[in-house]
Structures are given as structure tokens and as C-alpha cells.
Amino acid sequence: MPAPRGTADGVGTCVLVCGAVFDGVAEELSGPTEIVVRDGRIAAMERTVEHPDGAEVLDLSERTVSPGFIDTHVHLTMDAATLGRQTLASSAAKALTGLSLAQEYLRYGFTTLRDLGTMDPEFPTVDLRDALNAGHVAGPRLVVAGHVLSSTAGHGDVRGFYAPRWDLPVSTVGDGAEEIRRLVRREHAYGSDWIKTANAGGYFSAGDDPARPTWFDDEMQVLTATAAQLGMPVAVHTGAAAACKQAIRFGARSLEHAYLIDEEGIEMATHAGTYVVPTMQMTQEDLQALAAGTLPGQAVWKFSRDNQHILDSQRLVAASDVKIAYGTDCGMFPFSHGILEFQAMVAAGLSPHRALKAATSVAAELLERDDLGVLAPGKCADVVAMPGDPFSDIAATARVDFVMRGGTIARRPSDP
Numbered sequence: 001m002p003a004p005r006g007t008a009d010g011v012g013t014c015v016l017v018c019g020a021v022f023d024g025v026a027e028e029l030s031g032p033t034e035i036v037v038r039d040g041r042i043a044a045m046e047r048t049v050e051h052p053d054g055a056e057v058l059d060l061s062e063r064t065v066s067p068g069f070i071d072t073h074v075h076l077t078m079d080a081a082t083l084g085r086q087t088l089a090s091s092a093a094k095a096l097t098g099l100s101l102a103q104e105y106l107r108y109g110f111t112t113l114r115d116l117g118t119m120d121p122e123f124p125t126v127d128l129r130d131a132l133n134a135g136h137v138a139g140p141r142l143v144v145a146g147h148v149l150s151s152t153a154g155h156g157d158v159r160g161f162y163a164p165r166w167d168l169p170v171s172t173v174g175d176g177a178e179e180i181r182r183l184v185r186r187e188h189a190y191g192s193d194w195i196k197t198a199n200a201g202g203y204f205s206a207g208d209d210p211a212r213p214t215w216f217d218d219e220m221q222v223l224t225a226t227a228a229q230l231g232m233p234v235a236v237h238t239g240a241a242a243a244c245k246q247a248i249r250f251g252a253r254s255l256e257h258a259y260l261i262d263e264e265g266i267e268m269a270t271h272a273g274t275y276v277v278p279t280m281q282m283t284q285e286d287l288q289a290l291a292a293g294t295l296p297g298q299a300v301w302k303f304s305r306d307n308q309h310i311l312d313s314q315r316l317v318a319a320s321d322v323k324i325a326y327g328t329d330c331g332m333f334p335f336s337h338g339i340l341e342f343q344a345m346v347a348a349g350l351s352p353h354r355a356l357k358a359a360t361s362v363a364a365e366l367l368e369r370d371d372l373g374v375l376a377p378g379k380c381a382d383v384v385a386m387p388g389d390p391f392s393d394i395a396a397t398a399r400v401d402f403v404m405r406g407g408t409i410a411r412r413p414s415d416p
């Protein structure tokens, strides 16, 4: 039977014989379970099921099975180590590099990624998403925000890296209502799923400060109102406590990093239902780089001043009831470390159960994808398996050796 057009879902039937199952929600692992996967979906899930004729039977009886992991904050076309050189690469080259990173990342168990922005005048991640989601190339499914909409001299204004004579179109910058409206409309027209913006400075960018808001209220208001009118959710890179609160007040769906959020901001986010994507492993990476003397010069003064404050804010987030989604910012550090966010979350005070939900059911809810993040009949067959029990040892998540995306097996325990 030919694969259905316009979908990467696998065809055929198989049975997963699971030792234990985290279904994406339940507070405890369920014991031995059998899952029937048919044409990319979970057809049945019981203690034992009838094995359909001709179905491949996969023995995962020594493993814990979980919904595929979702990383809601990556940059497949940005490599912090070579930001300068990359701006001279074509959009096609960036899409191809992004494809190989996405495929590598899938092997760690990440079956869905949200890419939050490229430094490219065109839309390479939109093209990559379309190729992946249509099944023209193998890899995880992708949700994208094309660019980081930014004020002049804000976090997304990367012109500070280059001499003015270069005049490279690598930033998506606007000021005031009229320009911002145009930027949002352009993202929509070219196929972004999300609007990404920065309303405070960042650490790796030059000429800005994470402890300072960069949009005025009227600018943030017009950005979110235009996005809402076009049916697009908004993800906000944010830092300063005041900037976090601004993003919540104007209806951001997710706060990215929220480096310096305070207790009042966390309470506002909890009340408003705003998701926080705290990118905790990145802070660990930056701490190591600071100690090793390899943190980029423009980041050193800001990160030296703020790192304790960031860790304190992360502990406040972990101690609250706010909705936390798994996101890493990979691209800013190697994709091979993205799986360590689980361990960083638990080190900051999240329970393993909450960290696992952050990467499955809660992340799916953030993306408004009720077919993902949960193992149940009718859901997408995005499934991973790992030896060990991640509820008692969160590091088990770094030992995933079986990955299925939409019913297609991307990695088997026997693979090298």
C-alpha cells in the first residue's frame, strides 16, 4: 500500500510489547502493556492485545515506554559557534544543515520540535517543516516561528555583530505599531506557525541587556493583537521581571527563558495559563563556558552579573504550579546536550514526573496538538523507549534507544 500523500505517518501494523509505560500524564508508571500501532496511530493499548496477523512484534519488555519527547525551543539553522560565517550561507544550505541536526536529534527521542527563529532573510525552517511534515525527508515533525521580531538594538537585532558596510539582512527589526504590524503579517504570509519575539535583551546578543525590556507596551500590544487576529500564538523571549509581566499581560502563550522572573510574575503566569519554557540546561552550559573562559565576550558581563539570579528564578519556577514546557535553545549549544534538560529540571526542583510531562503532554498542549504527547488509542504513534525507570532515575531519559515517529521506526535498540 503506498504511503498516504502529505503525511509522514508510517503504514502497516506492529505491536510494541512494553515492560512499563508512562502515558504522558499518569503519576505512576503502568506495568507491562501491549500497544498496537496501525498506519501511524495507536490502535489499541491494553495489558495484552490480540496480535494482528503479519504484524511485526517489537520486544520492549525490558524498557520503559513514553510518548515521544517534544523540544519546544530549538534553532536548527543557528550555530552559536559560527554566527558570523553562517550569515553568508544560503537559505537552502541552512535548511539542509537543519535537516541533519533534526534527524540526529530524533535519535535521542525528540519526535516533535518547535523552531523559534532563524537569522536568514528567507524562511528556511518553513521549507524544512514542509519537507519533514510531508514525509519527503525522514525526521521529527516541526512547528516553526520564522524569525525573532525585535526592536532596533533588541535581542533579535544582530547587526551589532557586523561592520555597518556589510548591511546583511539577518535581523527582523521594527519599531512602532506600523512596522511591527507589517512584520507579523509577513511572518504569517510566509507560513510561520508561531510569532516569536523578544521583549528583553539576551546574553549572547551584543548591545542589549536581558534585565531591560525592549518593547514599549503599545508595541507589545500591537504585536500580540496582530498575531491574534491572524490566529497565531506568540512565544516571547524574555528576561527582566517587568518584561515577563508585560508578555503575560498582552497574552503571550509562552515565556521563553524568563531569566529573571519573580514571584509575582510566576503567579500572573499561573493565573493566566501562560506556559514557561525555562531552558535550564542552557544556564548550565553558560556557567561551564563562563568558568572555562569560553563564553562570548558580549555575554560575559551580563551573565556574570545575573547567573545567580537566573538560578534563583528557575528554582521559584520549579517550586510553583506554573505550566512548564520542555525547551532547550539547542543551536545555542550542541543538540547532543538537549536531552540533559530533563536532568537540569530535576536538579532545579521539578519532580521527574513533572519534567516528563513537560516534554510530553504539557508541551503538546502548548503546541495545541491533542494528537501528541500522550499514549492512548487514537493518538499519533510517537513512542520512545529506554532501559531503566525515569521516575526514580531521570538520567534514564538519556538512554533512549527506541524511537518511533508517526508509526515509523527511527531507531531500534539493536542500532549502533
Ligand SMILES: [Zn+2]
Binding pocket: 073, 074, 075, 116, 329
Ligand atoms: Zn532561542
